[in-house]
């Protein structure tokens with residue numbers, strides 16, 4: 081399989097003909113060859129998007145027609161669900177079941193935003209000035225660049241592509257250089273549906289080469305980024321040159337607060353899923369367990385037993401519950417954090433190493449890992465590891481749980497498990513996070529906004545607000561009886 085760039089309505093090689101091998105993290109086999117774009121490719125794509133926005137019909141089409149084209153792409157994603165899920169599992173190692181779920185979510189995102197396309201007719205303001213009208217309209221922002229990570233390749237792209245297009249923008253998408261396959265496939269659908277030249281552009285390549293141009297260019301009006309906090313800071317700086325709008329969806333160190341009155345088995349199962357789903361490579365993973373002291377020993381013991389039984393393997397095997405990490409480099413980073421946890425004096429209760437099984441030797445696997453006796457200021461507790469690593473702390477009051485939960489630089493998501501709904505609502509109101517789950521962990525859907533407080537970023541994706549992020553707000557005032565003002569008399 082060969083993947084190319086899509087610029088101004090054409091599939092093209094990278095300007096310098098360079099390519100990159102795309103690797104299956106389960107066995108390190110090459111599954112595709114992707115064009116490795118350059119700065120010049122990024123510039124060409126931005127020029128195409130700029131021209132399509134400034135001179136083309138796309139921003140001026142009836143919103144319902146744009147919505148219909150976005151809906152058709154959603155339908156194609158639905159029709160190609162199995163093929164896309166297969167590619168996503170090859171590319172990321174996640175289980176096929178998870179990839180199929182992602183594809184359903186992704187089609188729903190396209191359908192949801194397609195449905196919103198023509199619902200905002202603007203707002204009439206009651207003008208305080210006689211003989212005038214006043215109204216507020218939303219307009220597209222212009223050229224949007226969109227940069228996505230490797231953990232949910234097409235899902236994170238969908239959250240950006242669908243609202244940007246429905247709102248009438250043109251765009252340049254750059255997926256992670258190591259997981260471009262499903263995003264590229266959806267650009268084939270854009271072509272088949274007949275998106276006008278230059279409206280949607282795809283540039284593959286690294287962040288330092290392509291991503292930096294997408295963030296810096298003065299021809300870009302908005303950059304929407306999902307990825308790590310350090311990259312987010314660079315993008316923020318790069319974007320300041322022309323004061324372009326930015327949306328940053330960054331990492332998390334998400335607390336999972338478990339009170340003693342909760343249903344024990346449910347909370348154990350949810351805590352396991354919160355942190356180890358997709359090998360912990362989830363921005364909102366419940367990687368910090370805060371458990372009420374009175375049930376700590378029993379809870380942790382149950383969790384350890386369950387963690388030991390997690391079936392690692394090939395994402396295509398039905399019995400596999402978790403795949404590998406994405407790359408050798410990323411596994412090394414997670415292993416470094418495990419060493420940091422040991423050096424800091426946390427107790428390694430389970431895991432912490434590569435599995436012994438022969439059939440896993442070629443994949444980037446790491447055992448589900450739990451650290452107990454964690455102190456709140458340890459790096460392993462404070463920093464995003466982005467792997468199958470759980471830290472456990474205790475609390476004895478809800479105030480302590482809230483204080484510990486809030487005490488990191490992040491504010492993406494968190495959860496509280498308790499049978500006392502008043503207590504749950506109180507905790508939810510105090511958590512400084514973009515999403516709080518009560519007696520659950522992980523749900524997200526097209527209708528509800530997603531995004532972070534604090535250094536987990538700003539801007540929201542999904543929901544009505546996820547569409548508004550891709551619009552400018554304009555106030556139009558009209559004087560129906562123009563008269564001289566007569567302020568200046570000379």
Ligand SMILES: NC(=O)c1ccc[n+]([C@@H]2O[C@H](COP(=O)([O-])OP(=O)(O)OC[C@H]3O[C@@H](n4cnc5c(N)ncnc54)[C@H](O)[C@@H]3O)[C@@H](O)[C@H]2O)c1
Nearest residue numbers: 228229230255256286287291292307308311329330331363
């Ligand atoms: N908040 C969310 O919704 C959300 C969702 C998924 C992932 N994430 C976060 O993403 C991170 C993991 O993803 P990752 O390792 O791919 O992140 P990353 O920051 O390394 O890379 C993300 C993207 O940015 C690009 N990039 C790298 N350097 C760049 C630069 N200087 N300029 C412009 N672009 C650049 C990469 O090529 C990639 O496409 C984690 O921190 C995770 O929490 C957040």
Ligand SMILES: C[N+](C)(C)CC=O
Nearest residue numbers: 231232361362363364
């Ligand atoms: C936003 N989400 C949960 C789909 C993926 C985070 O990594």
